[in-house]
Amino acid sequence: MPCWAGHYVPCHAGWVGPTVLLCIYGFCSMMRPIEPFVAVFLTGTYKNLTTEPDKVKTLILDCKKCYSSTMMLFFCIWAATGRCGFYQVSSYIQVLWVHIQPNNFTAYNGGVDAISTLSGAAASVAVGHVSLEWSVWGELVLGGFTLLIAGALFLMDLTSNIWISYTFYFLFKTIYMPLTTICTFQIAKKLNRRRYALVFGLNSFVGTVLQSVLTAVVINTKSVQLPITSQFITYASYFAAISLLFTVRGVYTVLHMKAARRRETTTCQRAHTCDEFV
The missing domain is CATH 1.20.1250.20 (MFS general substrate transporter like domains)
Structure with missing residues (x-):
């Protein structure tokens, strides 16, 4: 155990891996580099989707x-x-x-x-x-x-x-x-x-x-x-x-x-x- 200021502080090495993975996941989920391209593709005429506020009405119809x-x-x-x-x-x-x-x-x-x-x-x-x-x-x-x-x-x-x-x-x-x-x-x-x-x-x-x-x-x-x-x-x-x-x-x-x-x-x-x- 490492010593700091005369006291022994426990070091839990198991937290490093999960923390790094969570940071990478958070970075990628917030960056979303392909979102603008996907949005344009999904709202095209082929997919029959829309970005208008009445899309629920369109779906029902x-x-x-x-x-x-x-x-x-x-x-x-x-x-x-x-x-x-x-x-x-x-x-x-x-x-x-x-x-x-x-x-x-x-x-x-x-x-x-x-x-x-x-x-x-x-x-x-x-x-x-x-x-x-x-x-x-x-x-x-x-x-x-x-x-x-x-x-x-x-x-x-x-x-x-x-x-x-x-x-x-x-x-x-x-x-x-x-x-x-x-x-x-x-x-x-x-x-x-x-x-x-x-x-x-x-x-x-x-x-x-x-x-x-x-x-x-x-x-x-x-x-x-x-x-x-x-x-x-x-x-x-x-x-x-x-x-x-x-x-x-x-x-x-x-x-x-x-x-x-x-x-x-x-x-x-x-x-x-x-x-x-x-």
């Missing part, structure tokens, strides 16, 4: 315009709610597997997760080659396959066999990834590129908020504190509710489209008959 299409609104709803359920299941699946097989040190949890991710990616690529009128059948497809997701989660929760649970998780992830790809494609197809960040960012934000609420209610609430098996029953019921909503909406869309096309065909036939009569 943009949101209203983007979500004015009912069909696109439903695809956005699935994107947000599906994201919430997917990340909730992915975050707690390891806890369920530990509950099913608590003392298995040779479990293939990571391998199953990796393989299911690859199969989901392959299914997402394959769905791009499916010839289907997604604007008509898309919502019904979402409803039907979301019901399969709900069923997989129910069975995953009820089984006591780790391999059966692995299989249903593989099915869950393989189905979810192409469905979210369909939603992303349908949303992007109906949007101007300048509004991609707005809509997809808002969908992600809504999904994250829903996930936080679901976590707070199902897991962190002191009065509830559901066990892991009850949590997965809740997630399965959550996807079942989404499936019901989109199945009903999908049936309505298909019937509405068919009726509209039938009227168009009848009108064209009448017009053709009139032309022949004249």
